[in-house]
Amino acid sequence: MSSAATGGPGGAVGDEDRVMRPVTGPTTDVPGVPAVPLVRAVDPAPGAELPEPTEVPLLNVANLLTLTRLVLVPVFLLALFTGGGHHTGWRLIAFAVFVIASITDHVDGRLARKHGLITDFGKIVDPIADKALTGAALVGLSVLAELPWWITIVIAVREVGVTLLRFWVIRHGVIPASRGGKLKTLTQVFAIGAFLLPLPGWLVPVAWISMGAAVVLTVVTGVDYVLRAVRLRARGLRALAP
Template sequence: MNPAATGDDAAAEPVHPVLPEPTVVPVLNVANVLTLSRLVLVPVFLLALFAGDGHDTTWRLIATGVFGIASITDHIDGKLARKLGLITDFGKIADPIADKALTGAALIGLSVLGDLPWWVTLVIAAREIGVTLLRFWVIRHGVIPASPGGKLKTLTQIFAITLFLLPLPAGWLPVAWTVMALAVALTVVTGVDYVVRAVRLRARGKRAIGQ
């Protein structure tokens, strides 16, 4: 008999650490509800924007207020998702789509009213639609979160749109156009960056599954 196999040692068994079950984050959480509320506010914003003749001071202020509230939810939902551990794949996809719906509605509305040239709206819309399609193109390989440049782009777009929405004196127009020009530049640059990241992610995904 092997002495090492007697006594307590003989009864001892390998001890395996008990790992906690992975936490499942529900899709219906406060962060995602805020994201969805931003989508709900889009038609409310458009109704206010086009109320009257589209240039009524009171209604423009109301439209700007609705746009501002909807834009603030973008900051709040992201902050809550990170702080409370509520980050989901649904939120990663729905959040930028809600942003694009809000800014797209505002840009199209301003162009319809003649306050913003259509070429600005079309350049930004083409980038945003293209990025959304890219998200679905690579979704089986992963989700690309918003980059710091993308977040700066969104903030600059919101600021520029707000300046065009507000019934400001004509003297503010150069300021509004300067900010809008910066927003367009950031939109194009971050769009190119997203294409590069999407192509790389798809290539890595294909290599991982041996295609």
């Protein structure tokens, strides 16, 4: 890259490198308004350091929503098992808590992207919160004998494995969620919600079909994540090699 493009010695300084400084000279002259020096953009002196970009605070609204989702997990389990796990009113409460917690997953990610609140903490804790919520729901439904244990185990192994992979490659980078992963999460949420609701008999097949789709997407996206993690680690090791 040329010095002109980087604003180095002898090169032009872009607008993003300019700083606003008060300068002597003309002042505002509006009746009723105190006279203040005019401010104009000036090029920084050679070798001068520009202000560092503001760091994103750890306790921002997106991360707080993520933590809220973690807090709602035991609340959800309490509602699910109250009344023996088959009380209609408590099942509806458990469904409502599950839906609210799931909505925070969409909201916190959207806020983080829109307002520049993305942090490494959020990238790591957000998927953990998701897995804690879905895992608690699947285990709870299996304990109540409403969902086969093999489905819970397949999904749990994939989710725990992906979490371990995140830590395995965290030194080299963070793998963002793919479209397939987002679809997997959406399908899981829909399927679990269907199982939580006291559905009439004619709607039960909908719950089973959606859960089957969730299992397939869980396995496929899990394999894709393993491949992406291996490639990321390989690139990182090559970059570190002398």
